[in-house]
Amino acid sequence: xxxxPRLKLPKEAKKGEVIxxxxxxxxxxxxxxxxxxxxxxxxxxxxxxxxxxxxxxxVFAANLDxxxxxxxxxxxHAKVEESGTFKFSWTDDDGTVTTxxxxxxxx
Amino acid sequence: xxxxxxxAAMTLVGRSDQASAAAKEAxxxxxxxxxxxxAEQGKVSIELPEIAENGNTVPLSVSVxxxxxxxxxxxxxxxxxxxxxxxxxxxxxFSPLAGKAEASTRIRLATTQNxxxxxxxxxxxxxxxxxxxxxxxxxxxx
Numbered sequence: 001x002x003x004x005p006r007l008k009l010p011k012e013a014k015k016g017e018v019i020x021x022x023x024x025x026x027x028x029x030x031x032x033x034x035x036x037x038x039x040x041x042x043x044x045x046x047x048x049x050x051x052x053x054x055x056x057x058x059v060f061a062a063n064l065d066x067x068x069x070x071x072x073x074x075x076x077h078a079k080v081e082e083s084g085t086f087k088f089s090w091t092d093d094d095g096t097v098t099t100x101x102x103x104x105x106x107x
Numbered sequence: 108x109x110x111x112x113x114x115a116a117m118t119l120v121g122r123s124d125q126a127s128a129a130a131k132e133a134x135x136x137x138x139x140x141x142x143x144x145x146a147e148q149g150k151v152s153i154e155l156p157e158i159a160e161n162g163n164t165v166p167l168s169v170s171v172x173x174x175x176x177x178x179x180x181x182x183x184x185x186x187x188x189x190x191x192x193x194x195x196x197x198x199x200x201f202s203p204l205a206g207k208a209e210a211s212t213r214i215r216l217a218t219t220q221n222x223x224x225x226x227x228x229x230x231x232x233x234x235x236x237x238x239x240x241x242x243x244x245x246x247x248x249x
Contacts, residue, residue, distance in 0.1 A: 018206035031215065033192050059204045062212075065195035067188055069164040069213040069246075076199075079175075079206030 003027065005088065005100045012105045013080050021052065021060075024073045025090045025098060031066035047072050049091040055084035080106045133187040133194035137225055140185045140198075141233045151224050151236030154211075162216040162246030167196075170209035171226040171234060175201070181208035183227040190220025215246040 003026040013019050025047060032044025044066060051061040060076040078086070083106045090098045137146070154168035173181040180203045186196040199210045208226065223237040 054204060057204060058200075058202045060202070060210070061200040062210070063198040063200075065193060065197060067191050067193065067196040067215050069215050073211075073213050075168075075211035076201075077205055077207040077209060079204055 003098070005090065005098060007088065007100055007102050009078075009086065009102055010104065012107065015081055015106050016079065017106075018077050018079045019104075020075065020077055021086070022073070022075045023050070023052075023088055023100075024071055026071050027090075027092075029066065029068055029070045029072060033066065045093050047090045047092055049089075050074055051089050051091075052076070052078070053087050054078060054080070055082070059086075080104060082106055129191060129194050130189040133189040133223060136187050136194060137185065137223065137235075140183075140225055140227070144231075144233055146225050146233035146235035148235060150234040151226055153222060153224055153236055153238040155222060155238050155240045158241045158243065159216060160243045162218070162242040162244055164213045164246070165216050165240065165242075166211065167214050167222065168209070168211040169199075169224050170207070173208045173226075173228065175203055175206055175208060177203050178229065180205075180229050181226050182229050184208065184210065185225045185227075186214075187223050188214070188216060188220055189223060190218045191215070192217060196222070216240060216242045217245045218242050 006024045008022040010019050027047050030045040034042045036042055046066055048064055052059045059078050086102045088100045150172045152170045159165040171181045181201055184199040187194045188196050196214055219241045221237050221239050225235045227233055
């Protein structure tokens with residue numbers, strides 16, 4: 001998966017502020033329920049785990065089932081007390097991990 | 108018996124065997140999540156369209172009324188759909204750093220069904236809520 005994740009979060013925040021984070025990874029999220037034109041089941045291939053940490057500490061994570069729509073979208077919050085780096089990761093059924101980072105300045 | 112699971116069981120009347128199997132599996136997943144404890148109704152809000160025209164992508168937002176302090180926060184939220192081929196939708200995990208026990212995503216729904224949400228707090232309490240969503244066109248392919 002060479003697809004680039006999309007992130008939306010503020011670049012700056014006040015100490016103690018709860019910010020909103022939106023993420024999206026382009027991915028088919030093949031459910032394993034569909035059949036191809038010959039009637040054979042199409043094997044499951046989904047992002048099964050998403051995680052977000054801030055300065056090495058876990059903030060939010062999700063275990064995902066095939067019921068998550070294609071291009072998995074996650075919206076959640078983080079309370080920031082210091083400047084630092086958010087790290088995001090998406091784990092594919094095939095073991096591939098897509099990562100992204102974003103920094104925030106907290107004053 | 109869980110309140111959420113009980114509610115799910117009531118909706119089974121008049122449904123096919125496949126649907127009842129999904130609802131039973133949903134109840135089993137909830138029981139596994141709570142370790143057999145009873146989840147209390149309340150504190151959980153679920154935002155979903157009343158009618159989802161396209162089951163392939165249905166916006167879902169869940170939130171739990173919780174202080175999210177270091178010693179009192181929502182640690183996990185389980186989401187199940189009792190009419191999908193596999194009832195599991197997602198489990199969200201929070202630390203106090205999340206600030207709010209709230210998450211939004213987009214889900215697939217095969218048919219009209221209940222979305223059941225169970226939240227676990229750091230104190231080992233469980234809260235639950237559910238919402239019926241009507242689906243016009245199912246989203247699990249065929």
